[in-house]
Amino acid sequence: MKHTPPVTLFVQCIIDTIYPDVAEAMVKVLEDLNIQVSCPTSQTCCGQPAFNSGHRQVAKAAACKFIDLFEEAEIIISPSGSCVNMVRHHYPELFADDPEMQKRAIKVGAKTYEFTQYLVDVLQAEDVGARFARKVTYHASCHLNRFLGVDRQPRALLSHIREMELIEMKDADRCCGFGGTFAVKYSDISEAILKEKVDNILQTGAEVVTGCDMGCLMNIQGMLSRINASVEVKHIAQLLAER
Amino acid sequence: MAGIDSEKYKQNAHKAIADPVLQSALTSLQGRLGPATKKLYNTLPEGQELRKIAHQYRRKAIDNLDVLLETLAENIRSHGGQVHFAPSAEDAVEICVRIALENHVRTVVKGKSMVTEEIGLNDGLEQAGIEVTETDLGEYIIQLAGERPTHIVAPAIHKTREQIGELFTEKLGTPYTDDPPTLTQDARRALREKFLTADMGISGCNLACAETGHITTVSNEGNIRMATTLPKLHVAVMGMERIVANLEEQQAILRLMSMGAASQQIGGYVSYVGGPAAPGHSDGPEQFHLIIVDNGRSKILADETFREMLCCIRCGACLNICPVYGKIGGHSYGSAYSGPVGAVVTPLLFGINDASDLCSGESLCGACRQACPLEINLPRMLLALRSKLSEGDPSWQVKPARNQERWLFRCWQFVNGNRTLYNLFYAVARKAQKILPTQDGMIRKLPYPFNGWTSQRNMQPLAPKTFMQRWQEKQEGKK
Numbered sequence: 001m002k003h004t005p006p007v008t009l010f011v012q013c014i015i016d017t018i019y020p021d022v023a024e025a026m027v028k029v030l031e032d033l034n035i036q037v038s039c040p041t042s043q044t045c046c047g048q049p050a051f052n053s054g055h056r057q058v059a060k061a062a063a064c065k066f067i068d069l070f071e072e073a074e075i076i077i078s079p080s081g082s083c084v085n086m087v088r089h090h091y092p093e094l095f096a097d098d099p100e101m102q103k104r105a106i107k108v109g110a111k112t113y114e115f116t117q118y119l120v121d122v123l124q125a126e127d128v129g130a131r132f133a134r135k136v137t138y139h140a141s142c143h144l145n146r147f148l149g150v151d152r153q154p155r156a157l158l159s160h161i162r163e164m165e166l167i168e169m170k171d172a173d174r175c176c177g178f179g180g181t182f183a184v185k186y187s188d189i190s191e192a193i194l195k196e197k198v199d200n201i202l203q204t205g206a207e208v209v210t211g212c213d214m215g216c217l218m219n220i221q222g223m224l225s226r227i228n229a230s231v232e233v234k235h236i237a238q239l240l241a242e243r
Numbered sequence: 244m245a246g247i248d249s250e251k252y253k254q255n256a257h258k259a260i261a262d263p264v265l266q267s268a269l270t271s272l273q274g275r276l277g278p279a280t281k282k283l284y285n286t287l288p289e290g291q292e293l294r295k296i297a298h299q300y301r302r303k304a305i306d307n308l309d310v311l312l313e314t315l316a317e318n319i320r321s322h323g324g325q326v327h328f329a330p331s332a333e334d335a336v337e338i339c340v341r342i343a344l345e346n347h348v349r350t351v352v353k354g355k356s357m358v359t360e361e362i363g364l365n366d367g368l369e370q371a372g373i374e375v376t377e378t379d380l381g382e383y384i385i386q387l388a389g390e391r392p393t394h395i396v397a398p399a400i401h402k403t404r405e406q407i408g409e410l411f412t413e414k415l416g417t418p419y420t421d422d423p424p425t426l427t428q429d430a431r432r433a434l435r436e437k438f439l440t441a442d443m444g445i446s447g448c449n450l451a452c453a454e455t456g457h458i459t460t461v462s463n464e465g466n467i468r469m470a471t472t473l474p475k476l477h478v479a480v481m482g483m484e485r486i487v488a489n490l491e492e493q494q495a496i497l498r499l500m501s502m503g504a505a506s507q508q509i510g511g512y513v514s515y516v517g518g519p520a521a522p523g524h525s526d527g528p529e530q531f532h533l534i535i536v537d538n539g540r541s542k543i544l545a546d547e548t549f550r551e552m553l554c555c556i557r558c559g560a561c562l563n564i565c566p567v568y569g570k571i572g573g574h575s576y577g578s579a580y581s582g583p584v585g586a587v588v589t590p591l592l593f594g595i596n597d598a599s600d601l602c603s604g605e606s607l608c609g610a611c612r613q614a615c616p617l618e619i620n621l622p623r624m625l626l627a628l629r630s631k632l633s634e635g636d637p638s639w640q641v642k643p644a645r646n647q648e649r650w651l652f653r654c655w656q657f658v659n660g661n662r663t664l665y666n667l668f669y670a671v672a673r674k675a676q677k678i679l680p681t682q683d684g685m686i687r688k689l690p691y692p693f694n695g696w697t698s699q700r701n702m703q704p705l706a707p708k709t710f711m712q713r714w715q716e717k718q719e720g721k722k
């Protein structure tokens with residue numbers, strides 16, 4: 001059998017601090033596939049909120065820290081499309097005037113994968129042995145879908161979960177209104193967009209809404225919970241870890 | 244209406260979201276045009292590749308703008324037309340007013356044109372005592388109502404047919420009806436009068452062709468063709484970036500523009516105008532003037548970061564997909580240019596500080612880029628604008644805004660740089676969150692400055708332990 005290199009976890013800050021179960025689930029899926037997993041515990045946020053708000057110097061500091069910490073890794077895996085997009089696409093941009101750092105950023109970016117992208121594109125594992133007897137609908141996060149071009153992969157993984165019924169929602173790839181600090185600064189607009197998303201989710205009659213980015217899912221969960229809707233929110237790693 | 248009024252973005256957005264008429268108009272517009280345009284791109288005989296190629300055509304034209312504009316001007320002059328370069332909005336208005344006054348013009352009919360909205364041409368003409376009539380049905384409606392366009396291609400979508408019926412009764416004296424064909428007939432009759440008596444016609448220019456020396460106008464009502472051929476004077480106003488090198492490139496872009504603008508293979512009436520009526524010809528105007536407007540475009544051209552924006556052909560496809568525009572409509576942007584295109588171009592043309600909410604008030608979902616026939620990278624430029632706002636940039640006269648936010652992010656940088664501090668911060672936050680009101684274990688109200696999150700949303704509280712702590716404990720357990 002060909003050697004599968006060990007993977008290094010890059011855990012989105014909100015998963016680290018608010019939804020640690022998601023990272024646990026990801027580790028379980030990887031370990032069940034006999035992948036050796038390591039995790040540098042001094043990691044913090046990748047700097048995306050600062051970058052998206054225009055504070056590039058602040059984001060740069062986070063990027064330097066990230067690159068120092070992850071440079072030696074063979075493969076870096078993250079359960080968040082938007083964080084991977086930050087590392088892959090925006091880190092090199094941040095160092096446009098520093099060729100040395102830019103080279104390092106590009107190298108780190110090239111080995112950073114979103115979780116489902118890694119499973120399907122690198123490991124060619126579409127069936128990870130999951131079983132989940134619920135009705136599920138899938139939200140296609142913007143950065144994952146449009147900026148990383150990852151859509152087929154999570155859908156392939158979902159289609160192999162035993163006993164699960166996947167119900168497509170209307171406009172699954174339409175923004176949920178999260179947008180990081182946008183959701184706080186322009187909350188009226190964010191909530192109006194979110195309301196449409198939540199209506200589309202409720203329309204499906206699904207019991208669970210899933211996706212590959214806890215930012216969006218936290219946003220969706222926030223409104224579902226406020227209106228006392230019974231739909232549960234789960235990251236795709238949590239579904240894939242169900243047996 | 245020159246100038247902008249973008250400071251009330253948030254308030255206007257709030258109002259727009261609460262307006263059910265507007266909401267249903269926006270939903271239906273986006274539901275109709277967004278998917279239809281996407282479908283059309285798939286039918287391109289050249290394949291989706293054409294969009295990238297067309298982007299290159301535009302880019303090449305922008306990179307050679309000086310040469311192309313010279314060629315265009317020479318060719319138009321050789322056809323007997325007159326070409327005027329206007330460095331600023333005021334210059335452009337002044338040139339147009341001067342042409343009108345020199346020719347004793349009292350009435351003007353206009354085809355729909357964004358650049359004339361940008362420079363405030365109607366106000367300028369009216370101040371000179373000249374009557375201006377918009378002849379695009381949508382523009383005519385909002386002109387009668389004294390409003391701004393709510394969409395760059397479909398300016399009056401925010402008005403119901405009942406409102407239009409009342410407006411026509413009040414302004415045109417026609418008997419009230421809310422039947423669209425009858426309303427259209429009423430407008431047609433009123434406009435026909437204007438066309439036949441107007442002294443001057445004004446149009447924009449969708450895309451000029453340097454090689455042949457002509458401008459093009461595209462419409463679906465035929466009104467621009469009438470406005471530019473019936474009166475004895477035709478003045479066309481074009482943004483200086485609206486040009487391509489040759490006919491082949493022009494037709495590819497016009498097709499893509501029609502797909503983006505109206506989900507059509509090609510607009511209903513495409514006219515090519517290169518000068519006045521030829522000697523001995525009975526049709527066409529006696530004089531043709533082209534006013535080429537800079538008004539801040541040279542500055543955009545000079546900045547590599549934003550030069551791509553000059554490739555834009557103002558088709559409006561990005562509005563038809565944008566989730567933010569889909570909720571707040573065009574008026575919220577306080578500028579002639581709304582939606583994603585407006586969010587980038589308004590700050591660049593009118594001042595980044597003055598339009599700061601336009602740079603920041605988007606979710607960066609990227610749908611605009613995907614929908615744009617030329618795949619213009621609007622999200623990239625929005626991010627660049629935000630960095631100018633946050634960090635300041637003397638070359639764009641941007642003063643750093645949001646001092647409080649900057650201060651917060653600096654503190655955050657300090658904490659984020661050190662995991663021990665980071666852990667400590669979260670340990671304190673975990674304790675502090677206990678005093679916040681909850682609903683079924685979820686936080687119901689976050690403190691300032693995060694309170695926006697919890698107006699209609701709850702928030703999952705911080706977990707008792709971070710994943711890193713759990714991981715460390717697990718590793719230690721294994722030893």
Ligand code: SF4
Pocket residue numbers: 503554555556557558559560561562583584614615616617618619621
């Ligand atoms: S940015 Fe693209 S989609 Fe938007 S108006 Fe310009 S050309 Fe059309």
